[in-house]
Amino acid sequence: MTAAAIPAIECEGLVRSFGEVRAVDGVDFSVAPGEVFGLLGPNGAGKSTVIRMLTTLIPAERGSARIFGIDVRRDPMRVRRAIGYVPQRLSADGGLTGYENVWLFARLFDVPRREREERIREVLAWMGVTEAAGRMVSTYSGGMVRRLELAQALVNRPRLLILDEPTTGLDPVARTDVWERVLSLREQLGMSVLLTTHYMEEAEALCDRVALMHRGRLRALGTPTALCAELGPGATLDDVFRHHTGDVLADQGSLRDVRVARRTASRLG
Amino acid sequence: MSASPAGRLHASAEPPAHLELDAAPGWRTFPSRLTTLCLVELRKIRHDRTELYTRAIQPVLWLLIFGETMSRLRAIPTEGRPYLDFLTPGIMAQSALFISIFFGIQIIWERDAGILTKLLTTPTSRTALVCGKAFAAGARAIAQVLIVFVVAALLRIGLDWNPLHLLGALVVVVLGSAFFSLLSVSIAGMALRRDRLMGIGQAITMPLFFASNALYPVELMPGWLHALSRVNPLSYEVDALRGMLLGTSSHLALDLAVLVGATLAAVAVASSLLERLAR
Numbered sequence: 001m002t003a004a005a006i007p008a009i010e011c012e013g014l015v016r017s018f019g020e021v022r023a024v025d026g027v028d029f030s031v032a033p034g035e036v037f038g039l040l041g042p043n044g045a046g047k048s049t050v051i052r053m054l055t056t057l058i059p060a061e062r063g064s065a066r067i068f069g070i071d072v073r074r075d076p077m078r079v080r081r082a083i084g085y086v087p088q089r090l091s092a093d094g095g096l097t098g099y100e101n102v103w104l105f106a107r108l109f110d111v112p113r114r115e116r117e118e119r120i121r122e123v124l125a126w127m128g129v130t131e132a133a134g135r136m137v138s139t140y141s142g143g144m145v146r147r148l149e150l151a152q153a154l155v156n157r158p159r160l161l162i163l164d165e166p167t168t169g170l171d172p173v174a175r176t177d178v179w180e181r182v183l184s185l186r187e188q189l190g191m192s193v194l195l196t197t198h199y200m201e202e203a204e205a206l207c208d209r210v211a212l213m214h215r216g217r218l219r220a221l222g223t224p225t226a227l228c229a230e231l232g233p234g235a236t237l238d239d240v241f242r243h244h245t246g247d248v249l250a251d252q253g254s255l256r257d258v259r260v261a262r263r264t265a266s267r268l269g
Numbered sequence: 270m271s272a273s274p275a276g277r278l279h280a281s282a283e284p285p286a287h288l289e290l291d292a293a294p295g296w297r298t299f300p301s302r303l304t305t306l307c308l309v310e311l312r313k314i315r316h317d318r319t320e321l322y323t324r325a326i327q328p329v330l331w332l333l334i335f336g337e338t339m340s341r342l343r344a345i346p347t348e349g350r351p352y353l354d355f356l357t358p359g360i361m362a363q364s365a366l367f368i369s370i371f372f373g374i375q376i377i378w379e380r381d382a383g384i385l386t387k388l389l390t391t392p393t394s395r396t397a398l399v400c401g402k403a404f405a406a407g408a409r410a411i412a413q414v415l416i417v418f419v420v421a422a423l424l425r426i427g428l429d430w431n432p433l434h435l436l437g438a439l440v441v442v443v444l445g446s447a448f449f450s451l452l453s454v455s456i457a458g459m460a461l462r463r464d465r466l467m468g469i470g471q472a473i474t475m476p477l478f479f480a481s482n483a484l485y486p487v488e489l490m491p492g493w494l495h496a497l498s499r500v501n502p503l504s505y506e507v508d509a510l511r512g513m514l515l516g517t518s519s520h521l522a523l524d525l526a527v528l529v530g531a532t533l534a535a536v537a538v539a540s541s542l543l544e545r546l547a548r
Contacts, residue, residue, distance in 0.1 A: 055390045057547050080392040091383030095313045107305040108391040110298060126278050136316065152387075154278065189278060 006069045008033050008160050008192035009054065013063035016049050023049040025216035026063070033068075033159075034190040036182070038197060038207035042245055046216040047196040048088065051164050054194070055085050067160060081109065084153030088164040090145045094138035098129050098148050101137060102155050109156035123151040127181065143174025150181060161185065163195040167202060179205050200237040210237075212244045219244040299397050306401025310408050320409075325416045328364040332357065332420050345485050348517055354427050358438075358510035359483030361417045362503055365410035365442050366477065369449035370470045372406045373457030377466060380546045389547050395540040399454060403536070406450035407443035414442050427515075434513045441513070444528045445506035451535035458542025483507050502531045 009031040016024040024046040031037040039047045052058045054065055056076035065072040067079045092101045102120050111119055124130045127147040137145060146166065153161060163182070167175040183206065185191045197203055203210050204224050212220040212227075220227055220240065228235045231243055314321065332353065339345065340352040347355035379385040388398060418435070421428050453470065460466045478484075480497040481504040487495050498504045505524040512519025 057386060057389055077392045077394075080390055083390070085387065085390045087383045087386050089383035091387055093382075093384055095316060096309065097316075100309070100312055104305065104309050105391065107301070108388070108393055110301070110392070122278060185278070 006033070007031060007066075008035065008068060009037070009194060010066045010069075011050070011054075011063065012065075014050065014053060014060050014065060015062040016053060016058065016060055022216055024053070024060075027213070027216075027218055029211050029218060029221060031160075031192055031194055033192050034186065035208045036186055036193040036195070036206050038195055038203040038210040039213055040197060040200070040203055040210050040241065041213035042198060045213040045245075047213055048164055050213075051162060051194070051196060055083060055162060056080055081156070082158060083160045083162055084156055084158035085162045086146075086149045086153050086164065086166060088168060090142060090149070090169070092137045092140075092145050092148050092152065094136065097134055097136055098140070098151075099124070099133040101148060102133075102151050105152045106155045111155060119155055119157075123154045126154070127151040141174070143170050143177060146170060146174065146178055147181070150178070154185075158191070160192045160194065163193065165196055165198070167197070167199065175202075182206055200241055204237050212241060214245040298392070299394075299400075302393050302397040303401050303404055306398070307405050307408050310405035314409065314412070321412050324364070324368060324413060327367065328360050328413065328417050329420055331360045331363070332417070332424065332426075336360075345489070347486065350515060350517070351427070353424065354515055355511070356484065357417065357421050357426050357428065358514050359481075359507050361414055361438070361442060361510055362445060362481075362506045363478055363483050364413040364417065365446045366449050366503060367474060368409055368413065369406050369446040370453050370474050370477075371467070372402070372450035373453035373455075373460075373466050373470075374463050376402065376454050376457045376546065377461065377463050381463075385546060389543075395543050396536060399451065399536055399540040399543055400447075402454065403447040403451045403532075403539075404443065407446040410442050410446035411439060414439055429514055429516050437513045438510055441506055441509045441525075441528070444525075444532060445502065448502055448528060448532045448535050451532065451539045454539040455535065455542050458539065458545045461545065477501060477503050481507060502528060 007030040009029070011030070012028050014024050014027040015022070027046070027050055029037075039050060041047050049058075053060045054067065054072060056072055056079055059073060067082055070078045070082065072079050092098075093104075096104070099120065102124060103116075106116050106120055121130070124133050127150050129144060129148050129151060132140065132144060137148065140148065161182075166182070167178050170178065179202070182193060182195070186193060193206075195202075195206065207224065209221070209223050210227065211218045220230075222230075224237050227240045228237060231240055336353045336356045339356070343352070345352055345355070376385065379388075389395075393401075418428075453466070456469050457466050460469060476497075480494055481501050482498060483503065487498050487504065490498060505527040508519045509521055509524035509528070511517045512521050512524070
């Protein structure tokens with residue numbers, strides 16, 4: 001079997017509109033197995049729409065996407081078995097304990113009964129939430145919820161982890177903590193990771209390659225080092241970002257962040 | 270703060286252990302999904318029981334105040350049974366209806382919280398998800414039925430206490446609740462907002478309740494209301510409950526056929542509208 005040769009993700013000409021707005025306008029990229037790939041862009045660039053197409057939540061209008069060679073449109077159930085997904089919002093169920101949240105996903109992914117208990121313990125320990133596992137998630141901090149969500153996504157032992165803005169809304173300590181865990185996932189397991197972010201330092205810390213997205217299209221693609229070098233000596237990824245998107249990073253999307261934070265706060269009580 | 274990653278994780282076995290499920294059609298995992306979603310709902314009920322207690326108030330009031338008072342009037346022909354006996358199955362169905370019709374609010378809340386999105390990326394078919402949620406609502410309704418049983422025993426209401434009939438009543442209420450919660454999920458799929466769904470729910474519960482045989486026999490109704498009650502699944506639910514719990518003449522086969530048919534149709538509508546909530 002030449003499994004290693006099959007890309008973790010392969011997108012060709014993905015297009016998706018919402019009403020008049022073309023959110024994703026012809027996106028091509030591929031992610032190699034074991035690669036951490038970052039999709040960068042300001043809010044509204046279309047990153048989340050790409051993710052929602054890859055996770056089988058919404059269909060693409062045109063173009064195709066394959067996860068480990070499995071067509072997202074034609075075989076969504078098999079794609080779902082191959083991926084672990086952590087959405088942008090903190091979305092563990094506050095009405096359940098940490099353990100129950102992971103248990104739910106173990107069952108929904110058909111983890112065999114004889115392995116279930118062990119696997120749940122394994123991911124909880126790995127994410128450092130073993131001690132809090134018996135507590136209601138409504139008592140967790142933001143960083144703990146995020147780690148619990150990673151545990152939920154990993155209980156299926158996915159081959160591809162998809163993280164939509166994994167550290168938005170987290171404090172700096174919780175953020176670096178999530179980074180460490182993502183990096184060791186790749187080191188220990190060779191897991192492929194696709195993540196979106198609008199923090200340049202996050203992209204630099206984690207990603208083997210990044211694609212810059214703006215207004216539904218990819219504007220640049222390469223390793224962070226190569227992209228910086230292209231622009232000139234001493235350029236940072238921030239500069240690259242500004243060069244390709246105009247200076248939209250500074251004040252974009254603050255309203256949405258407030259909304260998401262407020263929603264999360266009211267939910268977690 | 271948290272410790273750094275502890276222990277070891279294991280990589281996905283290659284090929285994955287559940288490969289035989291990879292290409293499995295949705296129906297193979299369907300029973301397991303249904304059980305899982307119901308078990309999770311029971312867990313939630315266990316963690317927060319306040320709802321169980323507050324929900325108990327309404328049926329108790331209906332039976333104690335409305336039922337006791339109307340019994341004294343003796344104005345409603347009830348096939349020779351005391352009015353309170355006649356009313357009890359109606360209140361059982363009604364209190365389950367009142368919970369189920371607002372079930373869509375939970376779905377919209379789960380959508381806003383991102384929980385629904387995550388459920389939709391698991392290998393769970395839309396139909397299985399919708400059915401699981403519907404029967405989870407049924408699990409909540411069972412609590413209502415048990416409360417009415419207790420009140421009925423305390424008031425010495427002449428129910429048929431044959432365990433098989435009681436079990437049959439539970440099945441009927443779960444089916445009825447599944448239908449009404451699916452109706453609610455369908456409305457949620459169209460309304461997409463909690464406040465709207467609240468309004469619509471409020472607007473339809475009372476007509477559903479009054480245009481049914483829950484409080485009075487349909488023979489008393491004016492023609493147009495009688496016609497409405499004939500297309501109201503609640504009437505069939507109450508009819509089946511009366512047949513089983515009171516031994517009155519009912520049309521059990523027809524009642525069950527209508528409830529099952531209505532539920533299946535609602536499953537189809539709700540699962541297609543679930544896509545709108547995923548967007």
